[in-house]
Amino acid sequence: MSQIVFDAVRHGYRTKGRAEMVALSDVNLTVEQGEFVSLLGPSGCGKSTLLYLLGGFVPLQSGRILMEGKPVTGPGPDRGVVFQNFALFPWKTVRQNIAYGLERQGLTAQARTERVQQFIDMVQLRGFEDSFPSQLSGGMRQRVAIARTLAVDPRVLLMDEPFGALDAQTREIMHEELLAIMRRTPMTTIFVTHDVREAVYLSDRVAVMSSRPGRIKEVVTIDLGPRTGPDIMKSAKFNEYVEYLWSQVKTDAVKAMQ
Ligand SMILES: Nc1ncnc2c1ncn2[C@@H]1O[C@H](COP(=O)(O)OP(=O)(O)O)[C@@H](O)[C@H]1O
Numbered sequence: 001m002s003q004i005v006f007d008a009v010r011h012g013y014r015t016k017g018r019a020e021m022v023a024l025s026d027v028n029l030t031v032e033q034g035e036f037v038s039l040l041g042p043s044g045c046g047k048s049t050l051l052y053l054l055g056g057f058v059p060l061q062s063g064r065i066l067m068e069g070k071p072v073t074g075p076g077p078d079r080g081v082v083f084q085n086f087a088l089f090p091w092k093t094v095r096q097n098i099a100y101g102l103e104r105q106g107l108t109a110q111a112r113t114e115r116v117q118q119f120i121d122m123v124q125l126r127g128f129e130d131s132f133p134s135q136l137s138g139g140m141r142q143r144v145a146i147a148r149t150l151a152v153d154p155r156v157l158l159m160d161e162p163f164g165a166l167d168a169q170t171r172e173i174m175h176e177e178l179l180a181i182m183r184r185t186p187m188t189t190i191f192v193t194h195d196v197r198e199a200v201y202l203s204d205r206v207a208v209m210s211s212r213p214g215r216i217k218e219v220v221t222i223d224l225g226p227r228t229g230p231d232i233m234k235s236a237k238f239n240e241y242v243e244y245l246w247s248q249v250k251t252d253a254v255k256a257m258q
């Protein structure tokens, strides 16, 4: 059984006084346990909508979405989400932000403290436990968001352009961090991005979406072996994948601008 199934998913947005805008039409995709799959496509093609349907934040209108065989009916701790805009509580410290999701899990205070520390260490924020988000860099904030999501031990990780707001250097560092986290705690991940290189660098498979109405037009398996470091980006094979995927995305990106 595939861990995640999208089956003939369609989604339209209705705004008062306007015709329905079809954001997704007939999306089919299956994701296996432990896979890292990117949803790649131009702005507005429905990537976030698809992720939030799986997250259970947007109610399903038509088709089926199954998580481990069961239809998704709302948000749940089995699906951890990392949002684009670092959804941290500004009035809570790093420690308190990470502890937040654990508060409803019925852990003893000591178990909670230990778990929070474990995840602070995992994202290498030791020494910043009592800092507030405003005192951290963008990369550090997104590491707190990742730690908070992973601390509740989700079955799958959903990430919506998590590094989109970071500068290029920080984004590269975050790619290595994320791969290191995945090596330590392998987890099924669906990663939304419009960045072709990022998709190739991180993914086992890349699902290319067409622009409105969003569909999955192709799924490309990325066969680059273990990611040993950024040097892989200099390889001919890496750049062939990038060129091919970019050619698949380009026509839709141009269409999306019109
Ligand atoms: N709440 C909403 N109401 C109306 N239209 C929306 C809403 N959310 C998204 N859309 C529209 O649906 C389309 C897909 O949006 P989205 O899923 O955010 O795409 P992406 O994440 O790929 O940029 C876009 O045209 C967007 O304007």
Ligand SMILES: [Mg+2]
Residues within 6 Å of the ligand: 047, 048, 049, 160
């Ligand atoms: Mg989006």
